Amino acid sequence: MKALKHLNKYFFKYRYRLIVGIIITIVAKVFALFTPRLVGASINVVSDRLEGKITQEVFRAELMTNILYLIGAAVIAGIFTFLMRQTIINVSRHIEYDLKNEIYQHYQILSLNFYKSNRTGDLMNRISEDVGKVRMYVGPAIMYTMNTITLFTVAIIYMVNTAPKLTMYTLLPLPILSVAIYKLSKLINKRSTIVQQSLSTLSTYTQETFSGISVIKSYGIEPQTSTEFDDLSAQNRQKQINLTKVQALFFPMMILLIGISNLIVVYIGGTQYMNGEIENIGTIAAFLIYVNMLTWPVAIVGWVTSLVQQAEASQERINEFLNTEPEIRNKANELTPIKGDIEFKNVSFVYPDTNIEALKNVSFKLNSGETLAILGKTGSGKSTILDLIGRLYDIDHGQVLVDDKIISELNLHSLRESIGYVPQDAFLFSDTIKNNIKFGKEDATDEEVIEAAQNARVHKNIIGFNKGYETILGERGITLSGGQKQRVSIARAIIKKPDILLFDDCLSAVDTETEEKILKNLVKLTKDKTTIIVSHRVSSAKNADKIIVLEDGKVIQTGTHETLINTDGYYKELYTKQLSEKEMQ
Numbered sequence: 001m002k003a004l005k006h007l008n009k010y011f012f013k014y015r016y017r018l019i020v021g022i023i024i025t026i027v028a029k030v031f032a033l034f035t036p037r038l039v040g041a042s043i044n045v046v047s048d049r050l051e052g053k054i055t056q057e058v059f060r061a062e063l064m065t066n067i068l069y070l071i072g073a074a075v076i077a078g079i080f081t082f083l084m085r086q087t088i089i090n091v092s093r094h095i096e097y098d099l100k101n102e103i104y105q106h107y108q109i110l111s112l113n114f115y116k117s118n119r120t121g122d123l124m125n126r127i128s129e130d131v132g133k134v135r136m137y138v139g140p141a142i143m144y145t146m147n148t149i150t151l152f153t154v155a156i157i158y159m160v161n162t163a164p165k166l167t168m169y170t171l172l173p174l175p176i177l178s179v180a181i182y183k184l185s186k187l188i189n190k191r192s193t194i195v196q197q198s199l200s201t202l203s204t205y206t207q208e209t210f211s212g213i214s215v216i217k218s219y220g221i222e223p224q225t226s227t228e229f230d231d232l233s234a235q236n237r238q239k240q241i242n243l244t245k246v247q248a249l250f251f252p253m254m255i256l257l258i259g260i261s262n263l264i265v266v267y268i269g270g271t272q273y274m275n276g277e278i279e280n281i282g283t284i285a286a287f288l289i290y291v292n293m294l295t296w297p298v299a300i301v302g303w304v305t306s307l308v309q310q311a312e313a314s315q316e317r318i319n320e321f322l323n324t325e326p327e328i329r330n331k332a333n334e335l336t337p338i339k340g341d342i343e344f345k346n347v348s349f350v351y352p353d354t355n356i357e358a359l360k361n362v363s364f365k366l367n368s369g370e371t372l373a374i375l376g377k378t379g380s381g382k383s384t385i386l387d388l389i390g391r392l393y394d395i396d397h398g399q400v401l402v403d404d405k406i407i408s409e410l411n412l413h414s415l416r417e418s419i420g421y422v423p424q425d426a427f428l429f430s431d432t433i434k435n436n437i438k439f440g441k442e443d444a445t446d447e448e449v450i451e452a453a454q455n456a457r458v459h460k461n462i463i464g465f466n467k468g469y470e471t472i473l474g475e476r477g478i479t480l481s482g483g484q485k486q487r488v489s490i491a492r493a494i495i496k497k498p499d500i501l502l503f504d505d506c507l508s509a510v511d512t513e514t515e516e517k518i519l520k521n522l523v524k525l526t527k528d529k530t531t532i533i534v535s536h537r538v539s540s541a542k543n544a545d546k547i548i549v550l551e552d553g554k555v556i557q558t559g560t561h562e563t564l565i566n567t568d569g570y571y572k573e574l575y576t577k578q579l580s581e582k583e584m585q
């Protein structure tokens with residue numbers, strides 16, 4: 001129960017509703033428990049009449065009163081049972097909502113490393129499946145426990161008062177039932193977890209095949225994927241059948257034990273009545289109803305125990321993530337306005353998960369408003385430099401300075417707010433093009449959206465679509481070409497008018513002519529902004545104030561376009577190669 005302590009703050013938050021819920025539960029059960037007594041009393045009236053102890057008038061009047069009480073008690077019990085669900089189950093839904101939000105907020109502040117070391121499916125499971133299991137503890141488990149406690153207390157007090165010996169015999173099979181149900185529930189849970197896992201394997205496989213359907217079709221491997229699906233599906237079927245087997249035992253077991261209890265009441269109760277140990281025949285009828293009313297709550301004790309165990313395991317998994325500290329922490333509470341000077345001083349960086357040394361002793365300085373181009377072969381560390389400027393990782397060796405301050409001492413929000421970042425793989429949400437661009441600046445006007453799209457030279461493409469800026473992208477919408485995606489992503493970054501612009505090889509999918517035009521627009525837009533352009537093309541780098549060339553994490557060349565084309569090395573070779581390619585076009 002240690003892990004579940006995390007929920008106490010929520011119980012406290014909803015304490016009044018919970019208390020009302022518990023009172024309502026008690027009232028509902030107390031009224032429900034009038035039924036057996038009234039039925040018993042009615043049978044006694046019948047028996048008295050048969051024996052001639054009461055007149056026909058008294059018989060009628062008493063029977064009528066009992067019937068009216070029965071109806072009244074049933075109606076009140078019904079209303080309160082409805083209210084009981086409305087309060088306790090509603091509280092569990094509120095707590096489920098709060099817990100999901102808490103987990104989501106925490107996910108948001110965790111660093112990239114966390115996302116790399118945990119699978120997305122796992123993150124999603126903990127926020128949905130596990131929270132769902134915890135809710136079962138908060139709602140049904142509490143409600144049924146209260147139910148059982150009330151039923152037992154009220155019923156047993158009455159039963160012991162009327163026939164103590166019969167009570168003892170009647171209740172004998174109930175603990176056996178509870179233990180049996182507990183064992184069965186555990187088995188059911190174990191097998192349902194196996195079914196869940198197999199279902200998630202099946203859906204992950206299906207989702208992947210659908211996402212990669214074009215690759216599957218072009219390689220003509222549909223038959224293989226069908227066979228694999230068939231195998232997974234067959235495994236799933238077997239697991240479902242195994243689950244059904246144990247589930248099918250649940251009700252027969254209950255019926256068997258209820259039957260035994262009924263037999264005991266009839267046999268022992270009957271004998272005692274004949275011996276005169278029990279005065280009224282109605283007591284046997286009342287006991288029969290009590291036994292049937294008590295069986296379900298007793299079975300539930302077993303079920304609830306396994307619910308609580310599952311909730312405990314789920315909450316432990318949730319707590320594991322909630323207790324994960326974000327690696328990147330904001331150390332400055334005050335906002336720090338950013339001007340845009342950037343300096344790397346002997347920076348070395350090793351990716352913690354792969355141990356790859358992506359940067360080795362890198363140094364450069366860029367004044368606010370200047371443009372830096374970074375070139376180099378693939379895997380040479382270019383994107384890593386941009387990641388470090390956005391402080392997606394903290395470094396161990398050297399210093400990254402922004403406005404002459406160590407980056408980790410700046411307010412994290414101010415830093416990221418001042419950066420417009422265009423990643424290598426443009427990621428667009430399944431939303432309208434307009435909203436995708438506005439993502440960079442939520443309160444942007446339509447004019448601003450259009451201006452940004454024009455500067456990224458994607459406006460004409462957008463108005464060519466039937467719904468223009470309202471066109472939906474993504475799975476249920478249209479698919480943009482690689483170059484169009486890159487340009488929407490550029491529009492998203494420039495609409496923010498940030499002080500620092502980072503372009504990570506984001507023109508690779510556009511032709512050189514469009515690249516030229518976009519770069520021209522960018523020169524205007526980035527005049528007073530610090531800009532870093534990562535590229536494989538000299539054409540993207542030639543107008544930069546500074547150029548650095550990376551190889552295997554080290555800076556191997558620094559200069560301007562003019563100095564570098566006159567120096568033997570990577571840049572000059574690339575320039576000559578790309579110049580001749582251009583001439584050949």
Ligand SMILES: Nc1ncnc2c1ncn2[C@@H]1O[C@H](COP(=O)(O)OP(=O)(O)OP(=O)(O)O)[C@@H](O)[C@H]1O
Pocket residue numbers: 351353354356357358376377378379380381382383384385424505
């Ligand atoms: N998130 C990461 N986790 C672990 N290793 C990484 C990560 N990102 C990059 N690396 C490794 O760090 C090295 C530098 O990668 P980086 O992405 O900075 O190169 P790049 O110059 O931008 O390459 P490209 O031109 O192909 O984009 C590579 O060896 C890469 O495998």
